[in-house]
Amino acid sequence: MAENNYFLDRPVSLNVKNNLLEIEEHMYILDDVKKPNVFRNMFPYSEVPKIPFNDRTVPHNMPRNIWITDTTFRDGQQSRAPYTTEQIVKIYDYLHRLGGPKGMIRASEFFLYSKKDRDAVYKCMEKGYEFPEVTSWIRASKEDFKLVKEIGMKETGILVSCSDYHIFLKLKMTRKQAMEHYLSVVRDCLEEGISVRCHLEDITRADIYGYVVPFCLELMKLMKEYQIPVKVRACDTMGYGVNYPGAVIPRSVQGIIYALHTHAGVPHELLEWHGHNDFYKSVVNSTTAWLYGCSGVNTSLFGIGERTGNTPLEAMVFEYAQLKGELNGMDTTVITELAEYYEKEIGYHIPERTPFVGKNFNVTRAGIHADGLLKNEEIYNIFDTEKFLNRPVLCAVSNTSGLAGIAHWINTYFGLTQEQQLDKTSPIVTEVKKWVDQQYADGRVTVMTDRELVEQIDDACRQLNMPQFRA
Numbered sequence: 001m002a003e004n005n006y007f008l009d010r011p012v013s014l015n016v017k018n019n020l021l022e023i024e025e026h027m028y029i030l031d032d033v034k035k036p037n038v039f040r041n042m043f044p045y046s047e048v049p050k051i052p053f054n055d056r057t058v059p060h061n062m063p064r065n066i067w068i069t070d071t072t073f074r075d076g077q078q079s080r081a082p083y084t085t086e087q088i089v090k091i092y093d094y095l096h097r098l099g100g101p102k103g104m105i106r107a108s109e110f111f112l113y114s115k116k117d118r119d120a121v122y123k124c125m126e127k128g129y130e131f132p133e134v135t136s137w138i139r140a141s142k143e144d145f146k147l148v149k150e151i152g153m154k155e156t157g158i159l160v161s162c163s164d165y166h167i168f169l170k171l172k173m174t175r176k177q178a179m180e181h182y183l184s185v186v187r188d189c190l191e192e193g194i195s196v197r198c199h200l201e202d203i204t205r206a207d208i209y210g211y212v213v214p215f216c217l218e219l220m221k222l223m224k225e226y227q228i229p230v231k232v233r234a235c236d237t238m239g240y241g242v243n244y245p246g247a248v249i250p251r252s253v254q255g256i257i258y259a260l261h262t263h264a265g266v267p268h269e270l271l272e273w274h275g276h277n278d279f280y281k282s283v284v285n286s287t288t289a290w291l292y293g294c295s296g297v298n299t300s301l302f303g304i305g306e307r308t309g310n311t312p313l314e315a316m317v318f319e320y321a322q323l324k325g326e327l328n329g330m331d332t333t334v335i336t337e338l339a340e341y342y343e344k345e346i347g348y349h350i351p352e353r354t355p356f357v358g359k360n361f362n363v364t365r366a367g368i369h370a371d372g373l374l375k376n377e378e379i380y381n382i383f384d385t386e387k388f389l390n391r392p393v394l395c396a397v398s399n400t401s402g403l404a405g406i407a408h409w410i411n412t413y414f415g416l417t418q419e420q421q422l423d424k425t426s427p428i429v430t431e432v433k434k435w436v437d438q439q440y441a442d443g444r445v446t447v448m449t450d451r452e453l454v455e456q457i458d459d460a461c462r463q464l465n466m467p468q469f470r471a
């Protein structure tokens, strides 16, 4: 097979028999290359990676049922200080509430290596929740597999790295050796009745038709033999995936999903996407994976994960709602509770501008925007953030807020009813504005704090002989 085999015009290898699509698996045999294919045309390393196009487009194929899975305790923990057992159990509880009774957060994965990891697994399992299902994650080794067996997991993820970067350069194996090794560990699991989720690490730098599809065909054969589900998780480990129509595999997200579903025969509900955010694409690539045939997208809370992080779980909740037009039982207000828990109890600072959860995600500063907000909050708020996230739209007071911004701040901070609300002509607002202007004239560069503003508002009320507000 030619090295750049992704450019070849591959025949569609499907036969329709008894209304079933049957795959001609002999079309996709392992290409046991002698030298690693590192796709130098796309990944020159000393240059910024490139996105080639062959203009082959893939049809939309969104499964009827799509869901979210969670890796907060696995990939999420690889990049930060470990959570305590209590923290894991608490977060697991939140995820259960957030995902709702229909299991929109379908599963979560745990390490098994330390006693603390295992305690967390036991405690979460003891909760007896159907969702998120507690699953494990191991390397493809017989030693790791023993742990899965001892603990009695029903499903485990197994690391089956699939690019030649990993197979040749890290594992020092050939493709054939890697494939045989992985399949033997998968078989061990199935022998014990444990279902397997294969984490195809670095798929966006892998030879899709020379390695990935032949490997997945073997996995599907094992699934058939043992009658136990084998899931396939496509891991965009370095965040190279793109969703541009006509981009070339292995960078094309839809191209990969198409190959896995149509040519390797992996059913939608056993297909999952795991994204990273190195090129700011984790969310859009995950949505693309849903649109083109994955039922599952794997995420971590607030996107905490290796390097630039994983696909943020909370983002996919709102992607789901936008695609499906409903929340299917998810309680989105739990997202705000989780953010508060991370800030207050875990000591993790969520950057202020982070969508849905950052302190400033729905705070407007510019006076001209505040004027709009005062007239109708829909003008400058993405949706009813108070209803879905318990976060009313806010207006921070700074040198650009203007009278309208100050009025809006007072109305929201004190929760004033429609009748009580001030507008920009209020004398209280004028007094506070004078003080704000003076602050900036004196060289201030920061926004006003809540406390300062409350003091100034109290002063203004006193001066004007008006009753003070109570928050």
Ligand SMILES: CC(C)C(=O)C(=O)O
Binding pocket: 075, 159, 199, 200, 201, 202, 235, 236, 237, 238, 274, 276
């Ligand atoms: C380690 C693997 C499975 C992973 O999380 C990734 O590829 O991002």
